[in-house]
Amino acid sequence: MSSRRLPLVVAFCVLLVGVATVLAFAALPSHRRAAARATVPQELPGPSRMTAALATNPVGRALVLYRQGTGPMVGDLPRTVVVGDDGGTVRRLTTGTVTTRPPARAARPVPVSLSPDGRTVAVGTRRTTTGGSEVALVDVGTGQTREHVVPGAPGVVPLAWSPDSRRLAYVGADATTADPAGPLFVFDVGTRRATAVPGAGDVAAAAFSPDGSRLALQAPGADVLRVVDPATGAGDDLPVPAGETLSGGAAWSPDGQLIAVSDAGRRLDFVPTAPGRSAPPPVTGRGDVLGWLSGDVVVHEAATGGVSGGEPGLVRVERTDVRTSASSSFFAVPTGAGGYAVSDLSLATALLPRAVPVASVDVDRGPWPLPLRITLVVGAALLSLPATVGLRRRHEEFQRLSAVPEWARDPSRG
Structure with missing residues (x-):
């Protein structure tokens, strides 16, 4: 091999080995086991383009799911992320044929919902080409999607999970329309079968009872909640204050x-399920319910649905004692330098009562995206070319001097 080509060949080999190494490590998925108890830091990880995909880097079990960005502006397209039960492991939800970004001219992104045990994400879908629809479930432990x-x-449109995470209540409606409503179904995760709730009519919101035996549901614009047996549709009505709606699936x-x-999003009222029990006082300035720490302490969004207490850059989730109306911060989600809107918060409600609050945790976003890693390797190789050329020139100069007789290099011997 020519000595002139040796440095370039070496540089090419280094580049080839670097790219091969990046590709090899990128192909290895990272897996994290679920923690014994969930950890809730004061501030969850904020938005970042460096967040790895859940499909290739599962988190074991999630504590929080939320959407960042509203779109359709470039750079602000919605990204749905899950935060692991350690409070610091964050992954981006990309599920193959299922997308959490809105299709063209959609009124809203498709809805998503985290199961109470934190192991499954339900993703809303539209009608398939065959005329049916799909219930899309993402396994947080493996990253795989089942449709x-x-x-x-x-x-x-997923509305509510049963407390044991075995059933999903959803309405049959276009998942991308504003305020979707339609017939109510219950999907059994084990048998993979959906059953219509008899006599439910059009439903806009639903929530399971703690034992999973009943469903509270509400029709669009109705001033009553219908509490029914999902198998028979039989049940009773509970009146609610005028203009108020069921506050989420939890x-x-x-x-x-x-x-x-x-x-x-201006106040919370609490409707007793048993006759004769007095209702707690309303809690003003509060948003939708996300879960409960106990029978008396509710976890909810901030009243503004994303910008709480006039504090720029943070979306707060609070806990409130319904007996005293005393509230305190539970955790916050930063919106980042771009002011990303935060929406569609969903919590693993079964993990909340035993969750451990902490000041902070280490953030794990997983490996950088593969295109970025390849770009860095190629860039490093290109930056090394001047040094390679310099070494080549020094090598050639050394060879030229070595070829000159010693007496010719020493003028004193003339």
């Missing part, structure tokens, strides 16, 4: 005594 076709619905308190309703 189950259900007939007779224009789409799937609205039913764990002791079964109260169901939370809200007034467009």
Whole structure:
């Protein structure tokens, strides 16, 4: 081999080995085991383009799911992320054929919902090309997505999980329309079958009772909650304050005594499920319910639905004692330098009562995206070219001097 080509060959080999190493490590998925108890830091990880995909880097079990960004502006397209039960491991939800970004001209991104045990994410879908719809479930422990076709619905909008995470209540409606409502179904994760709730009519919101035997549901614009047996549709009505709606899929308190309703994010009211029990006083300035720490302590969003207490850059989630209306911060989500909106918060409600609050945790976003890693390797190789050329020139100069006789290099010997 020519000595002139040796440095370039060496540089090429270094580049080849570097790219091969990046590709090899990128192909190895990272897996994290679920923690014994969930950890809740004061501040969750904020938005970042360096967040790895859940599909290749599972987190074992998630504590929080939320969406960052609203779109359709470039750089602000919605990104749905899950935060592991350690409070610091964060992954981006990308599920193959299922997308959490809105299709063209959609009124809103497809809804998503985290199961109470933190192991499954339900993703809303539209009608398939075959005329049915799909219930899409993402396994947080493996990153894999299972899509189950259900007939007779224009789409799937997940509303509520049963407390044991074995059933999902959803409405058959286009998942990307504003305020979707439609017939109510219950999907059994074990049997992979969906069953319509008899006599439910069009439903906009639903929540399971703590034992999973009943569903509280509400029709669009109705001033009553219908509490029914999902198998038979039989049940009773509970009146609610005018204009208030069921406050999310976790609205039913764990002791079964109260169901939370809200007034467009301005206040929370609590409807007793047992006759004769007095209702707690309303809690003003509060948003939708995300879960409960006990029968008396509710976890909820900030009233502004994303910008709490006039504090720029943070979205706060609070805990409130319904007996005293005393509130305190539970955790916050930073919006980042770009002011990303935070929406569609969903918590693993079964993990909340034993969750351990901490000041902070180390953030783990997983390996950098593969294109970025390849770019860095190629860039490093290109930056090393001047040094390679310099070494080549020094090598050639050394060879030239070595070829000159010693007496010719020493002028004193002339």
